[in-house]
Amino acid sequence: MSNTLFDKVWDGHVVKKIKGGPDVLFIDRHMIHEVTSPVAFLGLKSRGIKVLYPELTFATADHNTPTINQHLPVEDPLSANQLKALESNSNEYGISHWGLGHQKNGIVHVVGPEYGITQPGATIVCGDSHTSTHGAFGAIAFGIGTSEVEMVLATQCIMQPKPQKMRINITGDLGFGVTPKDVALFIISKLSTSGATGYFVEYAGKVFEEMTMEGRMTVCNLSIEMGARGGMIAPDETTFEYVKGREFTPKGEAWDKALAYYKTLKTDDDAVFDKEYTFAGSEIEPMITYGTNPGMGIGISQDIPDADAIEGGVATYEKSLNYMGFNQGDHMIGKPVDYVFIGSCTNGRIEDFRAFASIVKGRHKADNVTAWLVPGSHIVEAAIKDEGLLDIFTEAGFVLRQPGCSACLAMNDDKIPAGKYAVSTSNRNFEGRQGPGSRTLLASPLVAAAAAVTGKVTDPRELMEELVS
Numbered sequence: 001m002s003n004t005l006f007d008k009v010w011d012g013h014v015v016k017k018i019k020g021g022p023d024v025l026f027i028d029r030h031m032i033h034e035v036t037s038p039v040a041f042l043g044l045k046s047r048g049i050k051v052l053y054p055e056l057t058f059a060t061a062d063h064n065t066p067t068i069n070q071h072l073p074v075e076d077p078l079s080a081n082q083l084k085a086l087e088s089n090s091n092e093y094g095i096s097h098w099g100l101g102h103q104k105n106g107i108v109h110v111v112g113p114e115y116g117i118t119q120p121g122a123t124i125v126c127g128d129s130h131t132s133t134h135g136a137f138g139a140i141a142f143g144i145g146t147s148e149v150e151m152v153l154a155t156q157c158i159m160q161p162k163p164q165k166m167r168i169n170i171t172g173d174l175g176f177g178v179t180p181k182d183v184a185l186f187i188i189s190k191l192s193t194s195g196a197t198g199y200f201v202e203y204a205g206k207v208f209e210e211m212t213m214e215g216r217m218t219v220c221n222l223s224i225e226m227g228a229r230g231g232m233i234a235p236d237e238t239t240f241e242y243v244k245g246r247e248f249t250p251k252g253e254a255w256d257k258a259l260a261y262y263k264t265l266k267t268d269d270d271a272v273f274d275k276e277y278t279f280a281g282s283e284i285e286p287m288i289t290y291g292t293n294p295g296m297g298i299g300i301s302q303d304i305p306d307a308d309a310i311e312g313g314v315a316t317y318e319k320s321l322n323y324m325g326f327n328q329g330d331h332m333i334g335k336p337v338d339y340v341f342i343g344s345c346t347n348g349r350i351e352d353f354r355a356f357a358s359i360v361k362g363r364h365k366a367d368n369v370t371a372w373l374v375p376g377s378h379i380v381e382a383a384i385k386d387e388g389l390l391d392i393f394t395e396a397g398f399v400l401r402q403p404g405c406s407a408c409l410a411m412n413d414d415k416i417p418a419g420k421y422a423v424s425t426s427n428r429n430f431e432g433r434q435g436p437g438s439r440t441l442l443a444s445p446l447v448a449a450a451a452a453v454t455g456k457v458t459d460p461r462e463l464m465e466e467l468v469s
């Protein structure tokens, strides 16, 4: 029988099928952070249960961590408590803990792949919706709630109804200045934020085959923003090359065996999906959002659509534009920008900082812009320095901060003030997401860089040197 990539990985992890109910799945890797794990550990303690396989769980602190002066004690008492709880729980149960200041510390979805915790064909969970990121490796990776975190700690299994299957194909090539972030924002703008609810998505086609692992992670990261349980891409040579030799990946003979398994992980030619979409890469231009959900995105050269061209309630649409201080029919290009944030588990990897540098090189930060450059991990931070990007940033008037989630959801001090506009490379533009009253325009690192040097929404293609005629 022909199977999809998703079926192959899922079926290979079913421990028990419950008739008419969910499947019990074995979980290969469990990542935890300080926000969603404390209550799960309290639950374990109150029931006197141990962590079944502590060696399969990895803890990192990211949401509540400051991005400057990380060597100093954390001032905010709530954040300090959560960070302490993660540390003491990890120590008590024998779980690897990469806390603030640890050399391996960083955003959970950035460090997992960097250290080879993320592997093709694995099942990976974390109490965090953007766990979908790890699907870039051909893993089944999804976010879980705190009570499920407790379940996985106790049993290394989870009960899950099997989602339906969707495939999204992007054919052909991407245009100049179009990045993986634009591909993802384009798909969400077409499908809406609920368009993939109940589905697990496979991304397929030439555009994804030619994408780097960093790009694939950006796309899979945003799967959750169209309601999908997760997204995945079949592993190939690009994947194997990325994974090989990392700290937690198999070595020697075990690698050969693992590689043979990884190579089986693709959708059979005649496998059937419950839903399928196909778009041409050439349809996509650099994207930007204008509203308060990630589906409210348009090509940067387009105008804000009229309410009657949008599915859903007119009142909600108007409320959203009102919050943003925008009107139907407005041009996005030229809108003033106060803040620029490059970072997060969506676009906080080295390739993103290279893209940002390619535009700011030889230019200067606009005076009206406050820019926060936040690497996703210490590995990214070190690469920024080693590759000479820090020099480019410094000359252009930018400062590099230390790793963490930062202004992506502003649980630390990195908050965008009320009413201010931020071009942000993160994944959510909800009301108040980046600080109470903040207004977020989601975009790629290229669009963020163009805004940072011009002080307004600018088409990055105008600033890119090798403009093809």
Ligand SMILES: CC(C)[C@H](C(=O)O)[C@@H](O)C(=O)O
Pocket: 035, 036, 063, 127, 128, 129, 130, 143, 409
């Ligand atoms: C804090 C955490 C539970 C949350 C999530 O699940 O996604 C956060 O990471 C986010 O991006 O909003």
Ligand code: SF4
Pocket: 062, 063, 107, 109, 128, 130, 344, 345, 346, 404, 405, 408, 409, 426, 427
């Ligand atoms: S970077 Fe943002 S989206 Fe990613 S885990 Fe942190 S808060 Fe969530």
